[in-house]
Amino acid sequence: MKIIILGAPGAGKGTQATKISEKYGIVHISTGDIFRANIKGGTEIGKLAKSYIDAGKLVPDSVTCDIVKDRLTKDDVKDGYLLDGFPRSLFQAEELSKFDDIDICLNLEVDTSLIMDRICGRRMCACGESYHVSTLGGKTTCAKCGNELYVRDDDNPATVKSRLDTYNVMTAPLIAYYAAQNKLVTVVCGTKTPDEVFAAVCDALDSFGK
Ligand code: AP5
Ligand code: MG
16 A cells, blocks of 8 residues: 655644554655654755755755655565655655555645644654653653653744645645545544544545445
8 A cells, every 4th residue: 555644734644654554564754754864864965954844844856856766666665655744745746656656645634723732742752753742741751762752843833834834835735636536535633632533544544445
């Protein structure tokens, strides 16, 4: 199964992608995570990406498309993959279609009013696990690996606003793009918990095309 997961910043793409990847045994590829690893590693890609990410803008297509194209040549994607955060524009979707054919675009629909609190309350672990302060009960370490949690550099109100604007202009048109190809599955998240959203996601994925 080749899946794209689409949704506004903070919609829960990473949260659901981790669960989907575990349940369906497919690789989770997040372009945001790839860029953050490059920033941490001090690579040329990381240096370039940082200014765009901190401004809530898209990293240039010339860099992003090559990274994904290269990643999708690796052996571990043979049984399928879950792309989280790519494509993020019609141009990227067209580029992707030139080197692979996805099966499903899973669109997580979330109320914009919930996003600011979700993102600004997010606490990350280097192992990839993410939490929200409201559920941590004052803990500052990861329940899975014990590492100290941190706040992402782009998780501040000004950057979140810019990320949302970028999403609305550049990424939201992909909903109609994949609907026109009969590949769109939308899950309305409302105020569902992550586990409740995951149950709805599994129902939607399992019944797709039946
Ligand atoms: P990226 O890392 O993809 O960030 P994003 O799209 O802004 O999305 P987030 O990771 O912030 O949110 P999410 O939807 O994964 O939500 P999460 O599950 O963490 O991209 C970062 C930047 O990289 C971009 O701005 C851009 O600059 C660059 N970039 C990346 N891809 C690119 C591309 N293709 N082209 C160009 N540039 C690119 O959840 C958020 C919070 O909510 C957490 O605290 C979580 O615990 C909580 N939560 C999750 N689900 C629920 C729920 N159901 N109820 C309550 N809380 C919940
Ligand atoms: Mg994410």
